[in-house]
Amino acid sequence: MKSSKLTTRRLTLVTMLTAMAIIANLVESAVTLPIVFPGVRLGLANVFGIIALYMFGEKEMLGVNLMRVLLASLLSGRIFGYPFFMSLTGVMISSIMVIICKRWSPLSVIGINCVSSTFHGVGQIIVVMFIMQSVEVIMYLGIMILLGIPTGLLTGYIAQMILKRFRKGEVKNV
Amino acid sequence: MNKADKGYLVFSFVLGIALLFTPRLWQTTGNKYALVEYHGSEVLRIDLEEDASYEVQGDLGPVVIEVKDRKVRVEKEESPYHYCSMQGWVEYSNVPIVCLPNGIIVKIMSDKSSGTDTIVQ
Numbered sequence: 001m002k003s004s005k006l007t008t009r010r011l012t013l014v015t016m017l018t019a020m021a022i023i024a025n026l027v028e029s030a031v032t033l034p035i036v037f038p039g040v041r042l043g044l045a046n047v048f049g050i051i052a053l054y055m056f057g058e059k060e061m062l063g064v065n066l067m068r069v070l071l072a073s074l075l076s077g078r079i080f081g082y083p084f085f086m087s088l089t090g091v092m093i094s095s096i097m098v099i100i101c102k103r104w105s106p107l108s109v110i111g112i113n114c115v116s117s118t119f120h121g122v123g124q125i126i127v128v129m130f131i132m133q134s135v136e137v138i139m140y141l142g143i144m145i146l147l148g149i150p151t152g153l154l155t156g157y158i159a160q161m162i163l164k165r166f167r168k169g170e171v172k173n174v
Numbered sequence: 175m176n177k178a179d180k181g182y183l184v185f186s187f188v189l190g191i192a193l194l195f196t197p198r199l200w201q202t203t204g205n206k207y208a209l210v211e212y213h214g215s216e217v218l219r220i221d222l223e224e225d226a227s228y229e230v231q232g233d234l235g236p237v238v239i240e241v242k243d244r245k246v247r248v249e250k251e252e253s254p255y256h257y258c259s260m261q262g263w264v265e266y267s268n269v270p271i272v273c274l275p276n277g278i279i280v281k282i283m284s285d286k287s288s289g290t291d292t293i294v295q
Binding site: 082105134136 | 178179186187
């Protein structure tokens, strides 16, 4: 009985994280950053995947991230268009790198978030290179990586603050 | 933030700078021109010495490319976010103008580097 209660709580929390990630994703795609560079976003939706990773585990993070991309694309009506494949590849590559770094590197939540932000860009550029049939697009990765540093740091700090509160027990009966 | 985080930040900063500035080193000399490609195949070669406006057909409609003072920009295009026209004027080859929804890419090349680029491609 106890274990089933735990599973329900876990499931509810993961679902809520996914819902919040979808909202963050939709809001972010509606608002463009003042520095105009196509494809560069704050990555707020990514925070929820990282929280799922630290609170529950790798499977949950993959679930939150993939469902977020799938449902946000579905809700915005851009599913199976090129932005969907860019997001999907970005999220897959960044999730794999995050799992690798979490397992085998001493990086903290902030560092892990920066890794996620860098490799999100790598995944997106791979898709653009494939669509445009052009190698030169890789130069664009420089901007993506550089802008990924402040955005990764900011979202990393947010994730760290949220996780601290969860661990301290300030957030109860969620 | 621990030491490993700082190390990763330095690494990504150096990598970003290298990716951004390496192409500029190749193009210090030679005549510059803008190359317009549609899904990987060349559709237009623009002389940057001459101020003019050009139009190429993209997937969603016409893409208007303007050249002024050896700089190039996408003036008008049909796309959901108009990212490539928002990018503005481009003078160096660091960042190509990518109009993804239209399948159009505008990049600045120079005579000297064109040979190398052909080999890379």
